[in-house]
Amino acid sequence: MSKLALVTGATSGIGKAFAERFAGDGYDLIIVGRRQDRLQEFADSHPGTTVRTVTADLSTADGIDLLARICATEPLDMLVNNAGVSHYMPLADLPADKAQELVNVKVLAATQLMRAAVGPMQQRGTGTILNVAGMIAFSGPADKSVMPRRAVYAGTLAYLVAMTQTLAAEVEGSGVTVGVVCPGVVATEFHSSQGLDMSAVPRMSADDLVTGALRGLELGETVSAPGVEDYQLLQDVFTADLAAFGGQAPTLATRYTE
Numbered sequence: 278m279s280k281l282a283l284v285t286g287a288t289s290g291i292g293k294a295f296a297e298r299f300a301g302d303g304y305d306l307i308i309v310g311r312r313q314d315r316l317q318e319f320a321d322s323h324p325g326t327t328v329r330t331v332t333a334d335l336s337t338a339d340g341i342d343l344l345a346r347i348c349a350t351e352p353l354d355m356l357v358n359n360a361g362v363s364h365y366m367p368l369a370d371l372p373a374d375k376a377q378e379l380v381n382v383k384v385l386a387a388t389q390l391m392r393a394a395v396g397p398m399q400q401r402g403t404g405t406i407l408n409v410a411g412m413i414a415f416s417g418p419a420d421k422s423v424m425p426r427r428a429v430y431a432g433t434l435a436y437l438v439a440m441t442q443t444l445a446a447e448v449e450g451s452g453v454t455v456g457v458v459c460p461g462v463v464a465t466e467f468h469s470s471q472g473l474d475m476s477a478v479p480r481m482s483a484d485d486l487v488t489g490a491l492r493g494l495e496l497g498e499t500v501s502a503p504g505v506e507d508y509q510l511l512q513d514v515f516t517a518d519l520a521a522f523g524g525q526a527p528t529l530a531t532r533y534t535e
């Protein structure tokens with residue numbers, strides 16, 4: 278029997294590259310996005326693959342509920358939470374509806390789809406959940422000259438990293454694998470769709486990003502970073518995170534008492 282993968286945001290870029298890869302690897306597919314014409318185009322161009330298209334807006338409660346039901350009932354071997362928008366703007370300028378759309382798609386939808394899928398995967402003793410975050414998750418300490426104008430976007434990616442790490446520990450030993458991939462800059466429609474020209478910036482291909490993400494899972498990397506040559510850099514972050522976490526006490530630190 279074929280394996281089954283569900284990919285959100287499969288109408289372009291990284292999600293489409295995941296869908297292409299899984300189709301090539303013999304998976305049946307459930308592909309999700311708002312642009313039905315592109316989903317249908319994908320299905321038509323892969324006649325040898327069983328493709329179910331689901332047109333849904335993951336910024337809405339109805340769209341999230343529809344996909345969560347599918348994640349709870351279909352025997353998914355692979356769930357890729359990839360859909361996303363950027364809306365790079367200083368928080369004070371970010372319209373409330375765009376802030377909500379961003380958080381709904383990147384945080385709420387990903388959370389509800391994971392929540393729906395993970396129990397049945399644990400019961401089956403198999404399954405993989407892969408979230409698409411980004412290196413911007415680690416950019417919090419950067420000052421304005423380096424990384425301005427995207428507080429909400431950065432926050433959503435950091436959420437995915439922390440949640441995936443914690444969930445990975447929750448499902449340990451159950452046969453379920455959970456990972457998050459952190460792309461740098463990838464050549465997709467992500468920036469052009471908001472009027473940003475990134476063509477002069479060196480960018481990874483979506484295909485390479487997918488290769489890195491899937492190899493990262495094989496290597497047992499809960500957090501993968503296909504553009505980072507030295508993985509020790511990430512290990513150092515995680516070691517420092519745990520040192521800070523473990524460095525707390527119930528007493529007021531002396532610098533706050535002087």
Ligand SMILES: NC(=O)c1ccc[n+]([C@@H]2O[C@H](COP(=O)([O-])OP(=O)(O)OC[C@H]3O[C@@H](n4cnc5c(N)ncnc54)[C@H](OP(=O)(O)O)[C@@H]3O)[C@@H](O)[C@H]2O)c1
Pocket residue numbers: 285286287288289290291292309310311312313333334335336337359360361362382409410411412459460461462463464465466467468470
């Ligand atoms: N490109 C980069 O440099 C980069 C870097 C780091 C992280 N990422 C992450 O990679 C992921 C994929 O981005 P990409 O680079 O491949 O960009 P993209 O080409 O713009 O693709 C974004 C995908 O998300 C879907 N999507 C957006 N809003 C949606 C909604 N409300 N409901 C359902 N689907 C929605 C889009 O489909 P429809 O428009 O058809 O709905 C599209 O398929 C994003 O989550 C992004 O945060 C990208």
